[in-house]
Amino acid sequence: MDTWSRFLDTFFKPELIRQYLPSIAKGTFTTIEIALAIVVTGILFGLFLAVVRTFRVLPVNVLLVACVDVMRAMPPIVLVLLVYFGLPNIGINIPSFAVLWIVLSLVLAAFAEEILWAGILSVPKGQWETARSTGFGFFSTLIYIVLPQAVRLTVPPLTNRTLAITKNTALGTVIGVPEILNQATTGQSFSGNATPLMMGAIAYVVLFIPVVAFGRFLETRFRWSRV
């Protein structure tokens, strides 16, 4: 057997592709489900935290920043393991799917909060003052004038961070969430062949390339030249 056919036999074995296509497809849908859930709850919660922070209540903000920093500092896998294997010992059992969703949502929320907060701070003071001078209260100034600008400014870093964190759904494999990587490693150990893993890799690329493209579209769509 020459090198080329050995390569094909290891990574692209036709009968294994046929055999594992259904389970990889199932894993892909699971990954999509969790990823969407994480994006929605993570960004919304991050936005909520950033809004809370604008009220500048000192004790609240100290606590908020401390929690956010911890979430940003901890490798997500440590949190996943801690929650999944630790909490049952005090009688709290959370399904693996939910653990992955909650942990990654919190991590994304922490990063999103920091990014959006930076965006809010970068909106010039004059925008606040003008809005206030036309009768807007603090909260409606935030909603109608400051946040729309802050969000547009932060679309690129927010997209990057969201991608980085949703890719971490692969961590679900260590706690048995039947997502892409889990299905792929299962297939790999049953078949003793890397083809299912390669299929998983391809599934990730097929899944995330459109997201990357969508992020780029958002960037151009929301760009406006600053005055």
Added chain:
Amino acid sequence: MVTTPILDIRGLRKRFGPVEVLRGIDLAVKPQELVFIIGPSGSGKSTLLRCCNRLEEPSGGVIRIDGVDMMDGHTVINAMRRLIGMVFQSFNLYPHLSALSNVSLALRKVVRKSRAEAETLALAALARVGLREKAKSYPSELSGGQQQRVAIARALALEPTIMLFDEPTSALDPELVGSVLGVMRELKQDGMTMLVVSHEMRFARDAADRVIFMDHGMIVEEAPPSQIFTSPREPRTRAFVSELTR
């Protein structure tokens, strides 16, 4: 008959930490009057304007707008603010909104008019500043002079009882100043009450009813423009005016 002033300031003080920026200002602006404030930078002119709608919190004194005590805890400050049109040196248009939305936003969200009604009023305000055809343009597509006129329309649309101008032409290229002053001149003819911080001497000379010279947080001299620019009483005014007209 005594007309009550639109803006009535008594003993206004403002300190930033140890620095006293306003040291007892008394000033009344009557209906339809255009009062000009001049003075060296750091004299407290902008702070005085910003205290009028409490963008800056006064440290002491009384401010009445149309008879309403602005310092009274019962006064609904947001409702009062929209009656005090403010125009800033840096225009401060909302960059994410079209000219029309810049003008109509407060009408819709603060005054709570319907979108259609707010846009009709906004278009009328834009027409007053000569920019009806720019309604769909975004701030980045407008010249500085046009941006400042949209900013004026934004304040006008709320039907203010007084307009405050904080160096409205200082950030403009010289050739764009005229269009903004033209709009202000028309406002004056329409009977708008105005308090203007600016160094546009020629405009002051032919449009202002009174000119106030401020220095070190106090009003040094107050006179009709013809007098203050030609024969000021105070030496400090004389020095400043001669510097300006040099």
